[in-house]
Amino acid sequence: MEKHTNREVVIVGAGIGGSALATVLARAGIAVTLLEKSLVHVDHVRGEWLALWGVAETQRLGLYETLLAAGGHHLARHIAxxxxxxxxxxxxxxxxMTAFEDAGFKPPLCMRHPDMCDLLNAEAIKAGAELLRGVTDLQVVAGAAPEVRFRHDGVERKFNPRLVIAADGRNSVVRSQVGIEQHRDPTHHLMxxxxxxxxxxxxxxxxxxxxxxxxxxxxxxxxxxxxxxxxxxxxxxxxxxxxxxxxxxxxxxxxxxxxxxxxxxxxxxxxxxxNSYGNEDTWTDVPYGPGVVLIGDAAGHNDPIIGQGLSIAYRDVRIVRDLMLENRNWTPDLFRPYAEERRERMRRLRLTASTFSILNVEFGDHARARRAKVREERLRGNFPDVSPAAFIGPEVLPAEMFDETTLDRLRAM
Missing domain, CATH: 3.30.9 (D-Amino Acid Oxidase; Chain A, domain 2)
Structure with a gap:
């Protein structure tokens, strides 16, 4: 078995979250290896819309200009x-949506998912990260000295990095192998x-x-x-x-x-x-363990009806990067602020998405009348509107707006 000990960080999954994190860590001089099972990024119908708050995260990461130069497309208007x-x-x-620029938010940015993956892969390599594609038989063992075993080009390999980052999507192999519990809401509809x-x-x-x-x-x-x-x-x-x-x-x-x-x-x-898929939310209360941190969909995903996947991933990347650069002693306790922020962020987005789903993906005369009634009540200021959370970020609105009784009121109408 071929052994390597010179990589500080191994990131499993070279999609958007994994390759963005590899890029910004490598730019900071950290030795990173990206492991990816696919040989080519293909269109599986994944997130391609970055909310205003997500665009702001790409700016904080120093990736916005790269996305824009490679064909990122801004939108200006939203009509319901x-x-x-x-x-x-x-x-x-x-x-x-351009009206938010005075508050520091650029309008939403769209880009084909495989193109964004390819772009960020190239940026990670340019920054000094190593990318291995076609990886199979992955096994991750958590601990103070984590271990990563896999097969690449017919050779069994073993890494002993200081930290493993799991960015391997909704069905994260790493999450399952290290025993981090995932919670899941029932499926409300299909998309x-x-x-x-x-x-x-x-x-x-x-x-x-x-x-x-x-x-x-x-x-x-x-x-x-x-x-x-x-x-x-x-x-x-x-x-x-x-x-x-x-x-x-x-x-x-x-x-x-x-x-x-x-x-x-x-x-x-x-x-x-x-392609079709279920809309359910998933989340992890503690998206880290000894020697392992989860980001993006591996740490839990939001109902895609409000299109928050990319924005969630870029914020995960920014917070994890900042913590890792502030303190190079990457113990589990270091990532507690990330877990706390993400837990509340996902709770608020979960309620926001549930509001959208109940209101807009239930059909028939009663549901149509409810939509019209809610629209009128919101114009009068008599019904909370959490939809701005999907545009300018869940942390911008007051915490009291994200109350489960809002969903009860919707269901009762």
Missing amino acids: YGDDIDPATAESQVLD AGMLVDNTTGWPADLQIFGTEARVNFLAFPQSVERVRLYICYATEDKRRFAGADNQARFLDAFHLASVPGSEYLANGTPSGPC
Whole structure:
């Protein structure tokens, strides 16, 4: 077995969180090795929208200009359409996301997920990190002197780094192997996504969200002719986007009476797979142990209906980096502030996403009437609106707004 002892940090998973952390640690002179099971990053329908607070995290990490130069696409407007509101009224209530720049927030940034992974992989290597792809048979043993065993290019290898960072996604192998408990909410609905080209005619600066009939729809442009589309739908409709013609049926669902110009989306050309997944939240109360720290989806993920995955990952990276650079004695206690901040952050985002899910991914006359009623009550200031948490960050709103009774009130309406 080939042994290596000269790497201070081993990061498992060379996706966005793992490669971003590898980049910023390597820039600080820390010896990092990235281990990745895939040979090529492919489109699995993952997060591609960075909220305003997530963009701010990339700025703090020194990665924003790199993303922008490589094709990162800013959005400027958000419109909430739907069958509970007249299109003209919805457009009169447009959210100008550039208005937050005076408060230090740039508008949302979109970029194809595999492209962002490839870009950050290259940045990590440029900064001095080592990247090994095609890794198999991974085994991690936690402890004061953690151990990482794996196979690469047919050779069994063993690392003894000072710290292992798990950035290996929702089904984290490392999390399971080191025994960190994951909590999980029940699935409320399903979500499908697909990248679509040839959407010229759809405004390149406009993202939309809304509910019509039995779908909750979302659209996030990546350029003047490319849009990432999503549809949330009921679990009882689980076969809706299954089968060989699922791409055509997915696009057909974007013939939306409530959205002017939706034909530009519905008539687009599929540019990637149409995949579906559950919306459930997961979280870990203590995303670290002796010699191991979890970041990104490995530490728990938010219901994707509010698109917080990338922003969560970049904040994880920033906090963990800062702690590691402030104190080079990487004992478990060092990461307690990260766990505490993340626990409350994820709780607030969990409640925010649940509000969106109950309000927008329940269907029928009663659900439509509830959406209209909540819209009116919010305009009067009689119902809490936690949606800004999904744009400018969960820590910006007062803690008392994130009260479970809000969900009870919604369900009772």
